[in-house]
Amino acid sequence: MKRLLLLILSIATHASIFAAQVADDFVPVDQYSLSIITPLDSLSYKTAVHYAIANDHTNVKFRERGDRGQSNEVLAKYDVLIDNLAHDPNQATPAADIQQLMPIDFTKAENTAQGWARMGTAAIPALTIALNGETRGHASASWRTTYTVTGSGSRNVSLKFRIPETVMDGRFEQSAKGAYQGRAKVQLLVNGYPVWSSEAMRIAPATPNAMSEYMFETFGSAWAFDKNTEKASAKWVTASMGTYSAGQSLDVVLVYFVEASIGRECEYVADMYACMGMTVSFKRDNTATLPSFSSSPTLQIAIP
Amino acid sequence: MSQFQSRLLSTGLSLLLGSYAAHSFAVPEEHSINRSIAAQGAATNILWSSFNSASKVQCGTACRYWQRSAGRLTPPSNWSRLPAAWPNSSSTSFPAPALLSLIQLAPTNETTWDDALIIYDTSYLQKSAVTYTNADKSMRASVQKSGNVASALAYHVRVQNQSAATRDYFVRFKAPVQKNSLQAAYEVGGPSGNQPVPVGDNEGVARSSVELLIDGLPVWQTARSLHRKDLVANAYGTSYNWGEDASDDSYTIYVGRYSSGATFMMDYIMQADVLANAPDCGQDFNGYLDNSYSRHCQVLSAGREIPNVSFGGAAFEIISTASLSANLSLDIGGVLNARAGGN
Numbered sequence: 001m002k003r004l005l006l007l008i009l010s011i012a013t014h015a016s017i018f019a020a021q022v023a024d025d026f027v028p029v030d031q032y033s034l035s036i037i038t039p040l041d042s043l044s045y046k047t048a049v050h051y052a053i054a055n056d057h058t059n060v061k062f063r064e065r066g067d068r069g070q071s072n073e074v075l076a077k078y079d080v081l082i083d084n085l086a087h088d089p090n091q092a093t094p095a096a097d098i099q100q101l102m103p104i105d106f107t108k109a110e111n112t113a114q115g116w117a118r119m120g121t122a123a124i125p126a127l128t129i130a131l132n133g134e135t136r137g138h139a140s141a142s143w144r145t146t147y148t149v150t151g152s153g154s155r156n157v158s159l160k161f162r163i164p165e166t167v168m169d170g171r172f173e174q175s176a177k178g179a180y181q182g183r184a185k186v187q188l189l190v191n192g193y194p195v196w197s198s199e200a201m202r203i204a205p206a207t208p209n210a211m212s213e214y215m216f217e218t219f220g221s222a223w224a225f226d227k228n229t230e231k232a233s234a235k236w237v238t239a240s241m242g243t244y245s246a247g248q249s250l251d252v253v254l255v256y257f258v259e260a261s262i263g264r265e266c267e268y269v270a271d272m273y274a275c276m277g278m279t280v281s282f283k284r285d286n287t288a289t290l291p292s293f294s295s296s297p298t299l300q301i302a303i304p
Numbered sequence: 305m306s307q308f309q310s311r312l313l314s315t316g317l318s319l320l321l322g323s324y325a326a327h328s329f330a331v332p333e334e335h336s337i338n339r340s341i342a343a344q345g346a347a348t349n350i351l352w353s354s355f356n357s358a359s360k361v362q363c364g365t366a367c368r369y370w371q372r373s374a375g376r377l378t379p380p381s382n383w384s385r386l387p388a389a390w391p392n393s394s395s396t397s398f399p400a401p402a403l404l405s406l407i408q409l410a411p412t413n414e415t416t417w418d419d420a421l422i423i424y425d426t427s428y429l430q431k432s433a434v435t436y437t438n439a440d441k442s443m444r445a446s447v448q449k450s451g452n453v454a455s456a457l458a459y460h461v462r463v464q465n466q467s468a469a470t471r472d473y474f475v476r477f478k479a480p481v482q483k484n485s486l487q488a489a490y491e492v493g494g495p496s497g498n499q500p501v502p503v504g505d506n507e508g509v510a511r512s513s514v515e516l517l518i519d520g521l522p523v524w525q526t527a528r529s530l531h532r533k534d535l536v537a538n539a540y541g542t543s544y545n546w547g548e549d550a551s552d553d554s555y556t557i558y559v560g561r562y563s564s565g566a567t568f569m570m571d572y573i574m575q576a577d578v579l580a581n582a583p584d585c586g587q588d589f590n591g592y593l594d595n596s597y598s599r600h601c602q603v604l605s606a607g608r609e610i611p612n613v614s615f616g617g618a619a620f621e622i623i624s625t626a627s628l629s630a631n632l633s634l635d636i637g638g639v640l641n642a643r644a645g646g647n
Binding site: 242 | 370385390454460509517535544575579
């Protein structure tokens with residue numbers, strides 16, 4: 001039986017080599033079964049969150065919050081810029097539970113900005129900048145660790161990580177139409193060099209005339225936003241970090257970032273405020289699986 | 305705090321747009337930013353008056369610098385990275401960048417059906433470059449007609465407090481000015497018969513960005529995107545600003561308070577990307593003596609100035625002071641614990 005299995009394995013291996021062979025070249029062989037998987041929680045890692053919101057129309061014009069944590073420590077920050085805190089539905093919320101937090105009723109409070117930043121136990125962040133009227137803000141979350149390449153010899157190293165459902169939701173207001181824009185970015189750094197990144201922007205004309213007048217643009221790796229739902233689905237990404245010698249130590253950082261701004265003040269119309277709106281968000285994702293590194297041998301077979 | 309995210313709608317008669325628009329709105333400005341909360345999670349906001357009068361110490365050998373340049377022409381082209389091995393050996397001063405130039409030249413033997421030579425205005429079809437000469441210190445990605453080109457530049461710094469006492473750390477730098485530009489495809493004509501008239505339904509989008517991260521968290525960032533799409537732009541494109549001002553601005557950012565022997569990492573990253581779908585070009589006959597046409601195609605570029613190491617601290621420097629007076633009442637959002645924490 002053992003011999004039979006070895007024979008099948010040998011045939012399968014040779015078949016894949018011959019199928020992929022290129023004349024006068026070397027053929028890399030992906031031996032997934034030889035990969036060494038290292039989950040992030042088996043390493044020492046640090047997390048961080050931060051947001052900043054700004055409003056030039058309130059007494060307090062700028063707020064920011066940040067925090068740093070160790071491994072699976074939960075970090076969570078929330079605040080709002082609003083003239084009258086009575087209109088903040090989260091005023092009585094003692095903790096920044098992003099599941100419970102409510103958006104502001106923009107018809108009752110003009111030019112408001114909310115910022116949420118959270119890092120969960122599985123190193124998957126939730127970030128939101130929610131704006132009504134002429135305000136701006138950005139938020140970020142990251143984790144970092146030192147990864148020592150496992151195995152022996154030359155290794156192909158990659159990282160598998162989660163991008164939560166991502167929302168770039170705009171609201172058009174005919175009575176107060178004006179510029180609004182948002183973007184989201186995810187970036188993987190190895191010793192400060194961006195080995196992988198993906199960035200999506202939502203832009204519109206300076207004075208849009210309809211809700212439909214906007215578009216998404218993407219730089220780097222593909223990130224598909226649906227113009228009907230104004231969001232992109234959650235996904236797992238496996239990003240190559242490059243080829244390294246086993247035993248090499250790498251400073252690894254994964255950064256999530258959102259940003260939004262609105263260039264037009266709210267208008268008071270028919271006993272309520274009318275405001276352009278823009279929310280950019282990595283939604284809370286309760287996936288329990290942490291990011292993981294993969295180290296695979298860099299095998300090359302000379303074509304006879 | 306600087307005014308970030310201002311939006312500039314760029315219209316004009318010039319075929320070269322991006323950088324002109326930025327300079328016309330540029331206001332030289334010094335910015336001092338408390339980023340202690342982002343860096344360390346402590347409510348330490350130094351008084352900038354005490355910083356101004358304090359003795360500053362250059363980082364010197366307590367800082368280790370790594371630098372990498374990278375570029376990529378349209379896939380399936382792969383990234384070229386210098387140095388290839390990463391991380392390479394470090395230096396103890398802010399390094400000049402590794403030079404990089406990836407070019408696909410425009411054809412020089414293309415002819416019309418009647419054998420007239422076609423001469424492209426721009427000598428390349430695609431270009432990704434990190435340039436560091438007296439005249440030009442920049443990183444850029446450019447596409448004539450259609451393509452997908454990118455460039456990246458990264459500085460990685462490890463800083464250690466090698467003094468016996470706790471110290472406050474700062475980074476000072478001049479914001480790298482954007483070098484985005486769009487030359488529309490055109491032909492000579494119009495009412496005067498002698499003016500450039502845009503042609504075609506070409507499209508394209510370009511973005512250049514800069515980020516500064518402390519221990520992996522962004523503490524400063526800027527970007528500018530340039531879009532040539534029917535919905536948002538005329539033939540000359542529309543530009544959007546993101547993040548902090550970077551037209552002619554210098555920043556001093558409070559990184560945080562570090563005890564003796566403590567280390568932190570600083571990353572300074574620039575990226576330029578261009579995606580263009582612009583097959584339509586205009587062309588003008590140069591006369592029967594030359595028997596050639598000048599071809600005017602869309603050229604879309606994204607780029608940034610890069611730090612001039614000969615400027616020393618004016619370009620980028622990390623400095624420290626003895627622990628400075630802090631202003632804990634500085635309004636950075638009220639009571640910290642009121643809405644923090646939880647799940």
